[in-house]
Amino acid sequence: MVIVVFGLTISSSWGNGHATLWRGLCRALAARGHDVTFFERDVPYYAAHRDMKRPDGCNLRLYDDWPAVRQEAYQALRGADVAMVTSYCPDAQAATDLLLEAGVPISAFYDMDTPVTLDRLSRGEHVEYLPGQGLAAFDLVLSYTGGRALDTLQRDLGARLALPLYGSVDPAAHHPVPADPDVEFDLTYLGTYAADRQGALDTFLLEPARQRLESRFAIAGSQYPTDFPWGSNVYYLRHMPPPDHPRFYCSSRLTLNITRGPMAAMGYCPSGRLFEAAACGTVVLSDWWEGLDAFFDPWREIIVVRSCDDVLRALDLDDAERIAIGERARHRVLTQHTADARAVDLERALAQVSCLDREIA
DSSP states (O other): OEEEEEESOSSOOTTOSHHHHHHHHHHHHHHTTOEEEEEEEOOHHHHTTOOOSSOTTEEEEEESOHHHHHHHHHHHHHTOSEEEEETTOTTHHHHHHHHHHHTOSEEEEEETTHHHHHHHHHTTOOOTTSOTTTTTTOSEEEESSOTHHHHHHHHHHOOSSEEEOOOOBOTTTSOOOOOOTTSOEEEEEEOOOOGGGHHHHIIIIIHHHHHOTTSOEEEEOSOOOTTOOOOTTEEEOOOOOGGGHHHHHHTEEEEEEOOOHHHHHHOOOOOHHHHHHHHTTOEEEEOOOTTGGGTSOBTTTBEEOOSHHHHHHHHTOOHHHHHHHHHHHHHHHHHHSBHHHHHHHHHHHHHHHHHHHHHHO
């Protein structure tokens, strides 16, 4: 298939989870014989932190503004089998109008931020990347979150067919590597600062750090405020580009996954970071949300934490038990949660659209 995507970014992983997912998915789609073109507006924020100028598996088209690229985009759409607009695409409305005008055989919207989208709508906010007419114009709506989010997309936004396309990991990019003996940590957290994660971060990392002064903790990510309550044994590593993630995870005895409030409330919301850490064989501590056990077996492949005491008990795991949990999680990821597996999921979702079209005809 020839697939055209209008998205947020694939060239910069700074402060977003979209880029890493698309890099793996495009590589997997290309390996399966598909041709992907990715249109990305060249905004200063991502241009200043661009860490992949030529992603494997896709033709990246950076553009300054929509009028300058509209004709080129139209020509690409005229030769496409599938056209997709994603959440947070800065030109989502214009791209939607264009793909409908071009008459692409299958049109899709991929909400990679579904719980945030639905939370904003519930509070009466304008969601700039949603078409004004809702999602009824698309043949297919994909959601990074499953469960009842799919019902809401259909009921409230008019999606004709809503299916999950979960996060994933590219094993070529995330795999066990030698630990860095100079920066080994007992517990780490990798993620952009978010106010609604701060309470959990305090409970699951900062408080354990205060109680275990002999242990070493680390937080890596961007946008942390200057008044963040760092401790003497909590290290800040700032933004960490994806190529450095495996060394970071493999230098961590344990790593923490914290789910944003709207996502946890919706359930069935595995983050890419969760899969990446597990692919490196690192034991993940995670807050609980509905559906977590559909992706990992709690306490065999992942450790669910609900309190500071749960984290302290995890820190006391002996190495043999900890390593066994990490190996089981890695096996689960490599068999079910890779970018290759998601490429197959996407093919199946697109095939469902074709089947529905034939039934209607």
